[in-house]
Amino acid sequence: MDTESRTDDKKFPAVKVKNFSHIGIHVSDMDRSLEFYRQLIGFSPFLDIEFEDPGLDSVLSERNSRARIVKGMIGELTLELIQTLHKPRPTRDMQTVHVGELSVTIHTDDLESAFNGCQAIGAEIVCPIVEIGGTRVFIVADPDGNKIEFGDVETQ
16 A cells, blocks of 8 residues: 555545444353353343354354354443354463454443452452553453453543
């Protein structure tokens, strides 16, 4: 792409965004993850389906794929838990932050209560409460090592 086309406002943005649709988290054991997210954030599913679909094959870059997808709301955002049923998904070292890894941050008005609540349910605390640039956060890991960050400053 040449410099001129990158600065041509008529070509950008390439996608007109209406809003975010959902956050998808891949899990290895749906029932275990459902219980964790119910205890952690009061996750209450509105959809729980198992299916096979050629579109799923394309998304997963596999053939004959099957998945269970459970969706529920977190505030105004949909959380989607995804478990592949046709074969286990590969895992990676979740202790290291990888390029391409997404961060999920949930805003809370009472960070100390949230932290104490996470400890009370036995959530793995990956990072205790710390301050970063005026925002206080802590991070927990779900049963598969997916990191969920909680913060007390809502960014606009």
